[in-house]
Amino acid sequence: MELEIELQAEHLCKSYQKSEALKDVNFKLKQGVYGLLGENGAGKSTLMRILSTVDFPSSGSVLYQGKNITQMDEDYRTLIGYMPQDYSVYPGFTATDFLNYMGTLKGIPADRLKAKIPEALEFVNLSDVANKKVRTFSGGMKRRVGIAQAILNDPKILILDEPTAGLDPKERIPKRAMRIRK
Ligand SMILES: Nc1ncnc2c1ncn2[C@@H]1O[C@H](COP(=O)(O)OP(=O)(O)O)[C@@H](O)[C@H]1O
Numbered sequence: 001m002e003l004e005i006e007l008q009a010e011h012l013c014k015s016y017q018k019s020e021a022l023k024d025v026n027f028k029l030k031q032g033v034y035g036l037l038g039e040n041g042a043g044k045s046t047l048m049r050i051l052s053t054v055d056f057p058s059s060g061s062v063l064y065q066g067k068n069i070t071q072m073d074e075d076y077r078t079l080i081g082y083m084p085q086d087y088s089v090y091p092g093f094t095a096t097d098f099l100n101y102m103g104t105l106k107g108i109p110a111d112r113l114k115a116k117i118p119e120a121l122e123f124v125n126l127s128d129v130a131n132k133k134v135r136t137f138s139g140g141m142k143r144r145v146g147i148a149q150a151i152l153n154d155p156k157i158l159i160l161d162e163p164t165a166g167l168d169p170k171e172r173i174p175k176r177a178m179r180i181r182k
């Protein structure tokens with residue numbers, strides 16, 4: 001049996017020149033879906049950047065299965081999918097081009113990508129615009145391309161910062177919930 005996932009934050013602190021974004025944050029997450037709630041500037045994005053290793057804590061650590069994620073480096077990055085809050089997509093690319101580009105950067109083999117891209121586009125309900133240029137997309141559609149790139153590598157840990165920003169109410173309902181409602 002596969003070991004249950006455990007992601008733990010220990011005494012996480014992050015200070016910027018003018019502010020203390022995280023102050024002694026501690027938690028232990030097991031398999032599941034978690035949401036971060038807090039007002040603007042509460043430190044949500046800072047925490048997600050640290051969990052995605054695109055930023056580092058001033059002190060404290062994040063452990064995945066007991067191992068420090070900074071030390072795990074590439075071994076950890078292959079396990080995660082991340083969409084930053086200020087995510088943007090290259091307007092001149094089609095959705096498929098963009099996912100190809102992102103998947104290649106992530107080191108996903110070409111044959112695997114070829115199968116995975118239509119699957120990811122289907123998941124975010126963009127199959128019918130797969131070969132349209134991203135510049136023609138609405139804000140919500142661009143956001144969904146961002147979600148698609150985050151799931152390309154079948155991540156064990158998926159970190160989405162404000163995934164529903166710019167999505168209309170229908171888009172916000174998870175697809176599985178939509179299926180159940182039908
Ligand atoms: N790169 C940065 N440089 C300086 N201050 C920052 C930076 N990123 C975030 N902050 C500050 O850290 C605090 C937390 O910001 P953030 O993590 O973006 O909060 P949230 O996502 O909850 O709105 C805020 O006071 C913000 O101004």
Ligand SMILES: [Mg+2]
Pocket residue numbers: 044045046085161
């Ligand atoms: Mg934020």
